[in-house]
Amino acid sequence: xxxxxxxxxxxxxxxxxxxxxxxxxxxxxxxxxxxxxxxxxxxxxxxxxxxxxxxxxxxxxxxxxxxxxxxxxxxxxxxxxxxxxxxxxxxxxxxxxxxxxxxxxxxxxxxxxxxxxxxxxxx
Amino acid sequence: xxxxxxxxxxxxxxxxxxxxxxxxxxxxxxxxxxxxxxxxxxxxxxxxxxxxxxxxxxxxxxxxxxxxxxxxxxxxxxxxxxxxxxxxxxxxxxxxxxxxxxxxxxxxxxxxxxxxxxxxxxxxxxxxxxxxxxxxxxxxxxxxxxxxxxxxxxxxxxxxxxxxxxxxxx
Numbered sequence: 001x002x003x004x005x006x007x008x009x010x011x012x013x014x015x016x017x018x019x020x021x022x023x024x025x026x027x028x029x030x031x032x033x034x035x036x037x038x039x040x041x042x043x044x045x046x047x048x049x050x051x052x053x054x055x056x057x058x059x060x061x062x063x064x065x066x067x068x069x070x071x072x073x074x075x076x077x078x079x080x081x082x083x084x085x086x087x088x089x090x091x092x093x094x095x096x097x098x099x100x101x102x103x104x105x106x107x108x109x110x111x112x113x114x115x116x117x118x119x120x121x122x123x
Numbered sequence: 124x125x126x127x128x129x130x131x132x133x134x135x136x137x138x139x140x141x142x143x144x145x146x147x148x149x150x151x152x153x154x155x156x157x158x159x160x161x162x163x164x165x166x167x168x169x170x171x172x173x174x175x176x177x178x179x180x181x182x183x184x185x186x187x188x189x190x191x192x193x194x195x196x197x198x199x200x201x202x203x204x205x206x207x208x209x210x211x212x213x214x215x216x217x218x219x220x221x222x223x224x225x226x227x228x229x230x231x232x233x234x235x236x237x238x239x240x241x242x243x244x245x246x247x248x249x250x251x252x253x254x255x256x257x258x259x260x261x262x263x264x265x266x267x268x269x270x271x272x273x274x275x276x277x278x279x280x281x282x283x284x285x286x287x288x289x290x291x292x293x
Contacts, residue, residue: 018254018257019250019251019254021261023246023250024246024247024250024251024261027242027243027246028243028247028268030239031243034236035236035239035240038232038235038236039232042232058199060199060202061195061198061199061202062202064194064198064231065194065195067232068190068194068235071235072235075239093260093261093264094260097264097268104236104240104271108233108236108275111229111232112229113224113228113229114225117228
């Protein structure tokens, strides 16, 4: 995919060589993936007692410890992997930003209590 | 006037880092807004870009510091199983239970999305440097994600303030 009008240059000052969009795509998609992983883990921990226990990496913090650590690891790993994969490339910026917004939106929905508490086993 | 050790940490988490986050957002947003090539000299672009880098990185670092201190320092005191812990007090009363069941349950999770977005924005500003002004579409997208990060943190911060008012950490 080539640069779209989204990346169109405008005339005027501004120094520096034109840089490929790939590294920016990598960090934004990674942020979206981190948000999505956090949401999925939140839902899974609510739905399954085994997952909830596994995520309790710290007794004092509870399952939130595992959820946040795994989400941050997912963010960092995705950033590195996508950074390598997209190095020197120019994916379409509008698509990348749209995908990031979608991933973050899904992450937000999955971390919304009314939504994830619906997956809690009946008592 | 006296604050306990735990109250000091709550102040650092909610008011100290929260205020820094707010200031960095306001400054960063103003610099984003003004970074338009037709209106600036080359020197103006360099100055604004430098301030933008500082503002976005300060906001990202403040966001990380806020969620780390919130989750790993203050939250364990909040959720302690002791009968007088804030969580115990909130859930024991049906009229305040939602502050935990909804408020804290949402806050503790979404807050972590804010630093992810803030880091992506700060990295992009540093990556493009002064040439960001030539990519107006990217600049506008960065403003959207920068604002989204702020709003997400704002929701978490507001819930935190209300929860602290209902059942403070002592």
